[in-house]
Amino acid sequence: MQSTDPRKQEWEATKIPNLIVLTGRYYGRVKVGGKSVRKSFGNKSFSVAKQRLRDWLISINAVKSLPGGTFGGMIELYRGWLEGQRITGEVGQSTIDYKLELIESIRGTWPGFDHAKLEDLAADRMRTWQVAHRTKYAATRTNGAITALREILALAVTKAVMSQDTCTRALTGLQFTKVAYDYKRMTMQLPEPDKLLVE
Numbered sequence: 601m602q603s604t605d606p607r608k609q610e611w612e613a614t615k616i617p618n619l620i621v622l623t624g625r626y627y628g629r630v631k632v633g634g635k636s637v638r639k640s641f642g643n644k645s646f647s648v649a650k651q652r653l654r655d656w657l658i659s660i661n662a663v664k665s666l667p668g669g670t671f672g673g674m675i676e677l678y679r680g681w682l683e684g685q686r687i688t689g690e691v692g693q694s695t696i697d698y699k700l701e702l703i704e705s706i707r708g709t710w711p712g713f714d715h716a717k718l719e720d721l722a723a724d725r726m727r728t729w730q731v732a733h734r735t736k737y738a739a740t741r742t743n744g745a746i747t748a749l750r751e752i753l754a755l756a757v758t759k760a761v762m763s764q765d766t767c768t769r770a771l772t773g774l775q776f777t778k779v780a781y782d783y784k785r786m787t788m789q790l791p792e793p794d795k796l797l798v799e
Contacts, residue, residue, distance in 0.1 A: 672714030
């Protein structure tokens with residue numbers, strides 16, 4: 601008779617790190633504080649298991665980072681969210697590195713950023729930061745920083761660290777900066793064949 605004890609059966613790896621299979625069911629497995637932690641996702645769908653893996657990894661980070669309801673308290677949670685996106689193949693490591701660089705540029709242009717309380721955020725404060733950031737950085741980098749902030753706030757709402765109403769009002773203070781493109785270069789065309797001189 602085949603053993604039904606998970607500890608005595610063979611686990612199978614998947615192409616997604618931290619996602620394993622046992623008798624057709626998916627589990628998440630990760631080390632926390634040096635100890636191996638396993639979570640059953642209770643389904644047989646690979647796509648659903650990937651999503652639940654990401655949510656689970658976020659929740660693990662949330663335990664360590666949520667107290668305080670500040671931007672500083674959200675950073676590790678945001679890192680976990682980005683790592684979840686990497687695991688499921690939605691972003692690459694270079695994108696994560698770039699977004700973490702953007703966080704540092706936000707910190708450098710927003711005095712007291714780490715201690716700013718999310719429930720106290722208002723549109724005028726967001727606008728003040730955007731002007732300060734744009735004064736120091738190019739438009740494309742400011743837009744990237746705005747995207748990172750929007751992602752952090754969306755995550756904060758999901759984890760009930762701030763209300764949706766506060767988030768919505770605060771985000772009205774952010775507007776993506778127009779980027780100047782070289783339209784002459786973009787629309788440059790090669791001459792028609794009959795215009796070419798053949799020697």
